[in-house]
Amino acid sequence: xxDLLGESLDRALEQAFxxxxxxxxxxxxxxxxxxxxxxxxxxxxxxxxxxxVERYVAGKLKRPRQDLxxxxxxxxxxxxxxxxxxxxxxxxAATGGLVVSTRARFGFTAAPGTTDDARIRDITQALPPQWAxxxxxxxxxxxxxxxxxxxxxxxxxxxxxxxNNTRAAGLGVQFTDVEHIDIxx
Numbered sequence: 001x002x003d004l005l006g007e008s009l010d011r012a013l014e015q016a017f018x019x020x021x022x023x024x025x026x027x028x029x030x031x032x033x034x035x036x037x038x039x040x041x042x043x044x045x046x047x048x049x050x051x052x053v054e055r056y057v058a059g060k061l062k063r064p065r066q067d068l069x070x071x072x073x074x075x076x077x078x079x080x081x082x083x084x085x086x087x088x089x090x091x092x093a094a095t096g097g098l099v100v101s102t103r104a105r106f107g108f109t110a111a112p113g114t115t116d117d118a119r120i121r122d123i124t125q126a127l128p129p130q131w132a133x134x135x136x137x138x139x140x141x142x143x144x145x146x147x148x149x150x151x152x153x154x155x156x157x158x159x160x161x162x163x164n165n166t167r168a169a170g171l172g173v174q175f176t177d178v179e180h181i182d183i184x185x
Contacts, residue, residue, distance in 0.1 A: 005148040005181055009139050012098065012183040014077060016088035021073075021080045025064050028076045029056035035079045046071050092185045093133035099126050099184045100152060105177035106161075120179070123160055131155035132185075149175055 022028045032042045033053065043050040048068065055061040064072060092098050101124040134151050143151075153175030158165055 004145055005135075005152060005178070005183075006139055006143075006145060008181050008183045009135060009148075010077070012092075012185050013085045013088050014080075015185065016084050017081050018084055019081070021076050025056055025062060025069070025072065026059050028072050029053060031076055032072070032079070033057060045075055088185055089132075089136050093129050093136060095129060096132070096185055097127050097129045098132045098135075099124065100156065101180075101182045101184070102152075102156075102178060103180040104175055106156075106175060120177070123156065125156055125160045127155045127159055131159075149178065152181075 022031050029042065032045065033039050036042045036045060039050050039053045039057070043053045046053070046068065052061065056064070103120065103122045105119065106121045106123070107119070131151070131154075134155075135148060138147055138151055156175065
């Protein structure tokens with residue numbers, strides 16, 4: 001399965017964590033109940049019954065199914081160290097930017113049969129802070145994967161293919177068939 005750009009953006013912020021997130025199902029469930037202010041809200045966020053949440057908190061259940069384990073990890077990490085996450089996002093959007101490493105199909109708007117035909121490329125490119133800001137802002141506003149890919153394609157087109165807009169003006173870049181994408185701050 002191909003990586004998702006939105007998940008990669010979240011993983012990049014998780015690298016800034018100063019403490020590890022809770023690991024056991026009980027501690028994760030307790031944290032989630034505390035953050036969501038009740039077992040009912042935690043149950044709704046995880047798609048399970050309120051009684052199941054209560055059993056995990058009490059320590060009666062210890063090993064969640066694989067799908068519940070993944071949802072639990074995702075929900076805890078989404079809420080873990082929000083101030084550290086915000087600080088890392090602000091730094092990336094103000095001064096640091098981000099580095100995109102991807103293997104995807106890139107093509108250009110050009111005549112068929114030219115070297116501009118779409119092909120799989122491995123690209124690692126630093127994007128300046130304004131692209132980090134655009135990506136994280138779109139992610140926070142609920143942009144879907146296609147919208148995030150369009151923003152990333154614009155950034156890669158400007159910085160990689162057009163060399164910071166010093167050549168190939170107006171080159172339209174298509175970014176599809178993402179096999180792998182990893183983002184670092």
